[in-house]
Amino acid sequence: MIKSFKNKDLEQLFKTGTAKKIDARMQKRICIRLDRLDVAEKPDEMNLPGFNFHSLKGFDPTRYTVHVNGPWCITFEFEIKDAVKVDFEQYH
Numbered sequence: 001m002i003k004s005f006k007n008k009d010l011e012q013l014f015k016t017g018t019a020k021k022i023d024a025r026m027q028k029r030i031c032i033r034l035d036r037l038d039v040a041e042k043p044d045e046m047n048l049p050g051f052n053f054h055s056l057k058g059f060d061p062t063r064y065t066v067h068v069n070g071p072w073c074i075t076f077e078f079e080i081k082d083a084v085k086v087d088f089e090q091y092h
Contacts, residue, residue: 002038003079006087010034010074022088026069030088033066033074041081058090065091 002043005011013019013027033051040046043064048054052067056075057073062087065073071090076083 001082002034002086003082004084004086006085007089010086010088014038026072029068030074033068034045035087037066037074037083037086038078040083043078 001059002014005014009019009021010030013022013030017031018027032048036048037046042063043053043055044062048064050067052065052072054065056063056065059077061077061079063075063077065075068071068088072088073091074088075091076086078084
């Protein structure tokens with residue numbers, strides 16, 4: 001379950017299905033990934049075709065990422081069975 005967000009616009013999109021500050025062309029792809037993240041109980045459950053799931057180097061605790069579009073990704077951490085600090089960012 002998603003327990004916390006770092007990005008308020010991403011949280012708004014997750015809760016309401018729309019966010020003015022996130023490109024409308026990416027919102028469906030983002031929602032698909034957030035819906036999956038909300039039911040995931042461990043990071044590896046995000047390893048789906050087209051998500052380009054992987055861990056990011058240099059973070060403690062470990063941060064993970066799934067690709068959305070171009071340089072845009074959703075990044076997150078896991079605490080026990082919950083996703084936390086979910087963010088929408090360009091990390092490259």
